[in-house]
Amino acid sequence: MSDSRHTKVLIIGSGPAGYTAGVYASRAMLSPILVQGMEPGGQLTTTTEVENWPGVNEIQGPELMVNMEAHAKAMGCEIIMDIITDLDLSKRPFTAKGDSGTTYTADAVILATGAKAKWLGLPTEEKFRGFGVSACATCDGFFYRGQEIVVVGGGNTAVEEALFLTNFASKVTLIHRRDELRAEKILIDRLTKNPKIETLWFHEIHEVYGTDSPLGVEGVKVKHTKTGEITDIPAKGVFIAIGHAPASELVKDQLELHNGGYVSVKPGSTETSIPGVFAAGDLTDHKYRQAITSAGMGCMAALDAERFLAEEH
Structure with missing residues (x-):
């Protein structure tokens, strides 16, 4: 009933x-x-x-x-x-x-x-979520002081997160699958002028890897969207910023x-x-x-x- x-x-x-x-x-x-x-x-x-x-x-x-x-x-x-x-x-x-x-x-x-948050949908991303993989820089950036981290995305969110994370990280790599950003011009300008940020064009994350005990991220393998070549990037934090x-x-x-x-x-x-x-x-x-x-x-x-x-x- x-x-x-x-x-x-x-x-x-x-x-x-x-x-x-x-x-x-x-x-x-x-x-x-x-x-x-x-x-x-x-x-x-x-x-x-x-x-x-x-x-x-x-x-x-x-x-x-x-x-x-x-x-x-x-x-x-x-x-x-x-x-x-x-x-x-x-x-x-x-x-x-x-x-x-x-x-x-x-x-x-x-x-x-x-x-x-939208996720990439990778099994390894799911595995380390909350243990090095995050979708919120303002929540978790603080935990990566002096570390190398990567940000995934190409819009305002990704650029804002990358800029914000330079307050903590020693280096931020922004990974984007195309060769231009969809962010506002003023943000792109700030990004290109920031010595701590390196942008990796035509790449997407292939896998996140790290340790099991304790659970933690050690880096990502990225794939070139045109050639398929795999490159290794060491990182303690992975921030997904695709909206x-x-x-x-x-x-x-x-x-x-x-x-x-x-x-x-x-x-x-x-x-x-x-x-x-x-x-x-x-x-x-x-x-x-x-x-x-x-x-x-x-x-x-x-x-x-x-x-x-x-x-x-």
């Missing part, structure tokens, strides 16, 4: 944005329901040390997310392990269908489904999107193109993508939802 649940505020997603929205919506006495989704805790569950969360010098990513979940629960947020497979925003109350068979109806929806994919499948035909799938929100708010639907965190943010900014937007979304519901009564 399929079960049906109604809530004033349905929060979809369980990263920093979702859980913070849960805390604030609960404190506003809106009795929110939060559906966790495929990856409870979001991207932070796949990171190790987090050293940029204010008030905590260092904490493991998974532990931080367990704490956030417990905080939202303690405030009164109902947290459900389920995956929303279908969302209808065409009329209110909005309707969401869960993989469990439950149908959720809601007066307001907060979307906090996040984004995921992020926002998890906007549920709403891609219903809400206004921008920059390749991010949900558009009105400036200075979390309001989407449909009244009563709010979006927070990496789902809307192609620029900062930090836990702290996501949490801030989760707070904004809950306050926006509270205001929206209050104005209706």
Whole structure:
């Protein structure tokens, strides 16, 4: 028998944005329901040390997310392990269908489904992920002081990450499969002037190699895209910067999107193109993508939802 649940505020997603929205919506006495989704805790569950969360010098990513979940629960947020497979925003109350068979109806929806870094898809990249292979220079660059590292990609993200990493690394090799970058001119100019960065054109990563005990990266084998020749590059860190994919499948035909799938929100708010639907965190943010900014937007979304519901009564 399929079960049906109604809530004033349905929060979809369980990263920093979702859980913070849960805390604030609960404190506003809106009795929110939060559906966790495929990856409870979001991207932070796949990171190790987090050293940029204010008030905590260092904490493991998974532990931080367990704490956030417990905080939202303690405030009164109902947290459900389920995956929303279908969302209808065409009329209110909005309707969401869960993989469990439950149908959720809601007066307001907060979307906090996040984004995921795009990966190359190599087995060896998967093996060392979190142990030398990363998709976030601002999160992990600090761990590579005085080391040689490589960055993969050719857009703004890759160039920004390469430049940022020169603060720590002794040498940064930018690997790109073509012979020109898609980044902004000002960034390319900075890159070419930086003595610590070497660009390797017409190459792609063939394999990441390293030690098994302890698990750690020692270097990469790169392949020339025209000749097929394999070259070895020693490196302690490999940063994959080929973009992020926002998890906007549920709403891609219903809400206004921008920059390749991010949900558009009105400036200075979390309001989407449909009244009563709010979006927070990496789902809307192609620029900062930090836990702290996501949490801030989760707070904004809950306050926006509270205001929206209050104005209706």
